[in-house]
Amino acid sequence: MKFKRKVEIVVISDVHLGTYGCHAKQLLTYLNSIEPKHLILNGDIIDVWQFSKRYFPKSHMQVIKKIVSFxxxxxxxxxxxxxxxxxxxxxTDTEIGNIAVVNKLxxxxxxxxxxxxxxxxxxxxIQNAKWLAKLGGYGYDLLILINRFTNWMLVNLGKERYSLSKRIKNSVKSAVKYISNFEKTAxxxxxxxxxxYVICGHIHxxxxxxxxxxxxxxxYLNxxxxxxxxxxxxxxxxxxKLYKYSEDKLSAFYADEDLKEMTEAELIAAITVMKPMK
Known part of the structure; x- marks a missing residue:
């Protein structure tokens, strides 16, 4: 049996399930390595803005099932x-079993x-021009998709992964200023x-x-x-502690064996039926 770390509180944010940029398999590996008392999902877990019925892989559904299983x-x-x-x-302020939806905590x-x-x-x-923010979101997703293809080529050539969007954000003065202003305001x-403590997500x-x-x-924590x-x-x-998957993962914790063989219909059925609490 694989060792799982007991953690009092875990905070994750900006998973963006339903988009090409989401790395659900890595997140599943992490979630399968821990036993949290309190899991806080700090926004943008499911990306409704970019949601498409054409793209919602099984690994994305498995993340939802894992959260419900917790x-x-x-x-x-x-x-x-x-x-x-x-x-x-x-x-907001709805509670179903051990799951609560809130705007802040x-x-x-x-x-x-x-x-x-x-x-x-x-x-x-977002507050004053939501259409502009959504347009920026689509552009960001396209950039991530291009970056994933680039990294696939780099990995196959035996080279290190490269974050194109992070490089752009770190080099553009206005982006750096926005992040600095965000952190200062918070x-x-x-x-x-x-x-x-002040704990946020949003700016990646x-x-x-x-x-x-x-x-x-x-x-300040993000x-x-x-x-x-x-x-x-x-x-x-x-x-x-700030957990970093690339540095802190111990051994591989993959999705449960039974999940690997489940069909999409079985996964949907599994996450819509809550087991009663003992």
């Missing part, structure tokens, strides 16, 4: 809505307060409101750092994504 076995699952899955906001962690939200509330392009608000930039200002300090960075946040032993 809940059925006692894990508390909190789904915080993001901009790409904003249609779920109509179900405040947790008490060992006498400290954590403020957790996706982060699109800071994005003016940390300023957290300090002003007395939060010890994983980070774990202490931020100080004249008014105080806070711990869970990154499963499109480019393959990262998550883990809370255990009163501390946060």
């Amino acid at each position: 809940a059925a076995k006692g894990t508390k699952v909190t789904y915080i809505t993001g901009n790409h899955d904003e249609m779920l906001r109509k179900f 405040v947790l008490e962690l060992d006498d400290k307060k954590a403020w957790i939200f996706h982060g699109d509330v800071f994005d003016a392009s 940390t300023d608000l957290a300090i002003e409101n007395g939060y010890d 930039q994983p980070k774990n750092e202490i931020v100080e200002s004249k008014k105080g300090k806070t711990h 869970s990154g994504d499963w499109v480019e960075n393959f990262t998550a946040l883990e809370y255990q032993f009163k501390r946060w």
Whole structure:
């Protein structure tokens, strides 16, 4: 039997199930390696903006089944809505078994307060020109698709993978400024409101750092994504860790054996029937 790490809290975001950029197999490998008490899905898990019936591979369905399986076995699952899955906001404050849908979350962690939200509330392009934000989303997905083909060629040539979108974002001044402004806004608000931790997603930039200002300090964390960075946040032993799939995976934890043989219809049936809690 393969060893699974027990983790108090796990935060993942920006999985973008239903798009070509999503790396569901890597995420399944990670999810099969842990036993979390509380799994926080911090937005953009299912990409409703780019959703297409023509593209929803079995591995994407397996991620959903794995999350439901966690809940059925006692894990508390909190789904915080993001901009790409904003249609779920109509179900805010709904609870089904161990699964809850919310817009934001405040947790008490060992006498400290954590403020957790996706982060699109800071994005003016989404708030004021949603059509422009969606157009940018399509362009980003096309870039990711081209990047996946490029990486397939590089891997077959024995060379390292290359993140084209990350390189562009890191080299374009306006993108760097946007990320910097996002982080500053989040940390300023957290300090002003007395939060010890502020935890976001949205910008696909994983980070774990202490931020100080004249008014105080806070711990800023971003869970990154499963499109480019393959990262998550883990809370255990009163501390946060930024998990990086490329560096931190121990041994391979693949999808359960029974999942490999299941048809799409069987997978849909499996995730729509919740096992009763004991």
